Amino acid sequence: MQVLQIIFLLSLPYVSSKLHSYDYCVLGAGPGGLQIAKFLEDSQRDYVVFERNNRPGSFFLHLPRHRKLISINKQFTGRKNKEFNLRHDWNSLLSKDEQLLFGHYSHDFFPHADDMVRYLQNFSIGINVRYGTDIKNVRIETNPEAWNGHRFLLLDQTRQEHECNVLLVASGISLPNVVNFPGAEYTEGYEAVSIDPHNFTGQSVLILGRGNSAFETADNILGYTNFIHMLGRSRVRLSWSTHYVGDLRAINNGLLDTYQLKSLDGLLEGDISDLALVHDGSGKLFVTHKHYLKNYNNSTNNNTINPSSMLPKDDLDNFAAREPYDRVIRCLGWKFDFSIFDKSIKLKPGFGLKKKYPLVNVNYEAKTYSRFVCGGCCQPWH
Structure with missing residues (x-):
């Protein structure tokens, strides 16, 4: 799943004031971010979603450029088994609300991207999303009082810091892949x-x-x-x-x-x-x-x-x-934006064709810190 680009500004200093402390912070309010946030909301966890734009799923406002998704919207299978039907529904997120099935928003087999925007807008209702919050820097500090021994510190565009125990990254691969050559x-x-x-x-x-x-x-x-x-x-x-x-x-x-x-x-x-x-x-x-x-x-x-x-x-x-x-x-595809992550995170790219993704383990957790989780952007390392 894909979400919009996050930009890093080296000139922004760290500040000591904390806006709020959370158990879980989620970066990005696209499909991946909203899905994990829905699970956290239903489990009554202490969480927040940071989204730099003023609405969820803003990636789909512009991409794909020609507006037709390649995720199929198969509404009829001849079966009544919900699990079976969801396996063939590539757009619906998981929810207890039967009205939050993508088939209620489009009947096209390859749906229009605008329908995904409408769907994610409705899916986000009731989820704790802080819109207009652009995270510029993420670092990690040892904290003996934290249950996992460390805390993530997130600096936004207003120079306010937020902290959390677990960081879930759902910012997707958002930067255009550019190859430099003469001309x-x-x-x-x-x-x-x-x-x-x-x-x-x-x-x-x-x-x-x-x-x-x-x-x-x-x-x-x-x-x-x-x-x-x-x-x-x-x-x-x-x-x-x-x-x-x-x-x-x-x-x-x-x-x-x-x-x-x-x-x-x-x-x-x-x-x-x-x-x-x-x-x-x-x-x-x-x-x-x-x-x-x-x-x-x-x-x-x-x-x-x-x-x-x-x-x-x-x-x-x-x-x-x-x-x-x-x-x-x-038209060379996209890559992950590593720029917001401080050296303390020690986040590294993968190898070969997977260098556009962060290096993570088979549980989609960063190799260095087990409580940094990628959602919708990473590939497991082996």
């Missing part, structure tokens, strides 16, 4: 690129990434562009093949269909970190390998850019991205 400044991010397909009429587009956001973006503009190329470091992972719902879903694979049917669209394979974009001065963007760009810069002293001289050349002349692009869109 990266010419790219547009998925989180901000236009969603009006008419803005792409007659243009040639390169999309960086091969996940659902990349294919979702391609599907939106497919009928307006000259052609779309999609670049990723590995082959497309199809959810029906991998059985992982986060891989490419059939609802988004229109570009894959046109590619296989030999249309002008194409899928390219390569490491994006080796990429280089060259602006020719007239608005066109040429793709090359940064090796060729380096060799070009070393061999010329003039200021005239000749993109064709930077393109790979071989006897087969099979460089797929030889034609220039009008736009390059970055």
